[in-house]
Amino acid sequence: MAEWTPLMMWVGVLHHVRDEHSWATGCCQHEPLEEGSQEKPWIKQGSAAHKALAGVVLDKRWLGLVKKFLNFRTTSDLESFQNHLLMYSSKRHAYTPFVYKTRTLLAAIDYNKHNRRLPARNLDGQKIYRRSYNKKSKSWSVYTMKEKKQYSYIPDLQRAILARRLGSGKGLPRKQTLRPADPRRLGLLAPEQPPPTAELVSRHVSRGDLGHRDTEDLED
Structure with a gap:
């Protein structure tokens, strides 16, 4: 054959x-x-x-x-990257073309570097799950946490950025912090209380091992 x-x-x-x-x-x-x-x-x-x-x-x-x-039969990977891109270029803010391009490149580096991380596991060796609220469907779901990211490329980027800044003859900008009333401090605001994680896991229909979301910043 x-x-x-x-x-x-x-x-x-x-x-x-x-x-x-x-x-x-x-x-x-x-x-x-x-x-x-x-x-x-x-x-x-x-x-x-x-x-x-x-x-x-x-x-x-x-x-x-x-x-x-x-x-390439599904768009799940593309959807995952689009969600990941929002971490670097939120829809709440407006960016110049150059800044938006730079943020997109940073998102792509982060995504490609950590896309194949293994599921995170607890001390018993079991996968760790977290709950997520979908505003569109108004329902809770569950996803698998991944291992923590290793930003080994950050020092190289920092050195390159600093060297270029020093060579430009311009001073470094001051670090800005969020205002106390900034809504980004509140995190996820779901109109419904989440059900227990175990309940979401039991009724979840697997889709590529509970999806490919980048979820390190989401919490219960």
Whole structure:
């Protein structure tokens, strides 16, 4: 049998819909199907429906692009980065194009450096979960905490920034602190009290090991 490839999996759809899960050049990757588990009838080979499906699956232009779609099937990583970007460029403030570009680059460095962190675990070796409130759906959910970040690249950035500042002939700006009444001091303000974390974990539907959110700054 030829080596399995993503393209083979895609073309295999034409076999799967006919209840044929093993053929000369490959086989389906799912577990064996139980008798009666398929509610809808299988498509017959040569039927109008099967010919129409073959026209889509075997389209030459599509076959040249399908590899990308097989490897990147969701937008969860992009959504995760967009949420991460808000840590560096909040929607509450306006930035000049140069400042916004700089903050975006810093967010990208941080995200790429720490994107593959392992889940954080307690002393018993169990994963640590935290609760999060979604303002849009008005509901609580749970996510997995990750190991603490290691900002090993920060000293190099600081040295480069300081060297450039000293070479510019301009003084260093004063450090600014948040005002006592600044709303950012309040953190997350959810209109509903969170249910127990254990309850959220029990009813959570896993999506890539409880999502890929960057959550080190969120608390119960």
